[in-house]
Amino acid sequence: MSDLHDLSAHALMAAYRQRQLSPVEVTQAVLSHIARWEPHLQATYLLRPEAALAQARASEARWLRGAPLSALDGVPGTIKENIATEGDPTPLGTAALAPAPAAAADAPPAARMRAAGAVIVAKTTMPDYGMLSSGLSSLHPLTRNPWNLAKGPGGSSAGGGAAAAAGYGPLHIGTDIGGSLRLPAGWCGIFSLKPSLGRIPIDPPYTGRAAGPMTRSVADAAALMQLLSQPDARDSMSLPAQDIAWSQFDQGAERLRGLRIGLLLDAGCGLAPEPEVTAAVEHAARLMQTAGAIIETMPPFMTQAMLDGMDQFWRMRTHTDLQALPAGRRDKVLPYIRAWADSVAGIxxxxxxxxxxxxxxxxxxxxxxxxxxxxxISPVAPMPAFDAELPSPTNDPLHAMEHIGFTVPFNMSEQPAASINCGYTRSGLPIGLQIIGARFDDLGVLQLAHAFESIREPQRAWPRPPGA
Known part of the structure; x- marks a missing residue:
């Protein structure tokens, strides 16, 4: 058997049912593994081993009584810092809001996890206000990428991407408003799905904002979708209840046969993909074509004006938020974000x-x-993971969003979009393939991702802590 911290959610569910493992021993193994990794990665916020073990003991008792709360009862996972958990502060990755008030209630994704009996091991880090694609924060130590500690994990679901790749349990939940699930997934070599807007309720809701799974496999993401995709009135954009057969994600490579798939290699805006990224995505397209898909190169549909306009609007939103802070707190925000936001003060x-x-x-x-x-299908990002200390690939607050041209359009169109690893650079960094479906076709995207998962080359071993 694999190390306990490496076991998938599906493997744990089966082991719990057969009483081959207990949630307590699995949680202990995950916590020990986190202890080896965390001095190097700094991926967690509110890591509380005793609280996690208390949840695990309660789960173990339920399994022994034959009364688990769900199939995921006792499976370890993490939740991104900006998803409220009752009684905990939600500082949004910034020292400007510390000490942040405690949340009065669980946000919908956290409530679903708790009701299912999953063990919430920790919350995971994010950059200030979630407005960077990096692990840089004025509140937290710098979060790094387990594949190469000199590189960042991406963001804003920075800690979630690093935690999933490093083996902090099988289930992780992040959020995405312009690529914040898919970018760290691509740069950390994991799987993630930004679902159709409203498929997973979130509080507070915001245009284009979605919560979604971050896992090592499509199968575990499907298990999380089964749990999280329940309506919640707190999200004004929450979709109605729908009986989706999430367990039917496994359609095999046959799912590709006859599909007409657009291949988008030019976002029409922002940075152009680096040659290694383009080569990996083209190789993925050839694998799909060999399996029977019809691949057609797409012309770009985004423009630089679209990307710049969204960037400018987000700058003003953040500028307004910062201006509402007392000067002493505003000064604690990362200088890069202050420069980015304040650049629109005079428009x-x-x-x-x-x-x-x-x-x-x-x-x-x-x-x-x-x-x-x-x-x-398209690249997730134009480049592989960049230097950990940089706030963005350009390191220029006046060109802060040049790397999201492939991801942000699908937040605005409300379409489901996934990231799955499709190769590695010569230096061993993962490269993400984005798979996009029509609005509401979340299951179809999972099925296509699983089909690709079944035909891609064998994946490299997951990274291990230094000295392990």
Missing amino acids: SGVELFNASQQFHLTRVHTVRACSAYDYV
């Missing part, structure tokens, strides 16, 4: 209105471009 109302319209234009162009295909 006019007309300029801000025009910027706001780019969200809708992006939505319209994205849906129109994708409607010609069953699915679309």
Whole structure:
């Protein structure tokens, strides 16, 4: 048997049912593994071993009585810092909000995990306000990438990506408003699904914002989708209850046969993909074609004006938030984010209105471009993981969003989009493939991702703690 911390959720569910393992011994193994990794990764916030073990003991008792709360009872997992958990502060990765008040209630994803009996081992780190694709934060120590500690894990679900790749248990939940699930998934070599908007309720809701699974496999993501995709009135965009057969994610490579798949290699804006990224995505397309898919190269549909407009609007939102803080607290925010946000201090109302319209234009162009295909594939990011100390790939607050041209359109179009590893650079860094489906076709995206998972080359061993 694999090391306990490496076991999938599906393997743990089977072992618990057959009383081959207990949640206590699994949680102890995960906590010991985290203790070896965490001085190097710094991926966790509110890591409380005794609280995790108390949850595990309660789960063990339920399994012994034959009364688990769900199939995932006792399976360890983590939750991103910005997903509220009752009684805990939610500082959003920034020292400017510390000490943050305790949350009055669990946000929907945390409530679903707790009701299912999953063991919440820790919360995971994020950068200030979730507005960076890196592990840099004014509140937390720098979060690093387990594949190469000199590199960052991506963000804003930084700790979740690092934790999943490092083996901090099988289940992790992050959020995404422009790529914050998929970017760390791609750079950490794991799987993630940004579901259709409203499929997993989130509180507070915001245009384009989605919660989603971060796991080592499609199978474990499907198990989390089964748990998390229940309506919640706190999310004004929550989708109605729907009986989705999440367990039918495994359709095999046959699922690819006859599908018309668009291959998007030019985002139309931002940074161009590096050659190793393009080569890996093209190789993935050839594998799908060999399995019977019809691959067609897509022309770009985004424009730089769309990307710049969304960026400008987000700058103003953050600028407004920062201006509401007392000066002493505002000064604690990362200088990069302050420079990014304050760059729009002098724009006019007309300029801000025009910027706001780019969200809708992006939505319209994205849906129109994708409607010609069953699915679309693309790079997740134009480059592999970048230096850990940098806030963004460009390290330039005036060009902070140049790496999200492939991911952000699908937040605005509300379409499900997944990241799955499709290769490695010469230096051994993972490369992410994005798989996009039509709105509401979350199960189809999981099925296509699992089909690719079954035909891609064998994956490299997961990274181990230094000295292990």
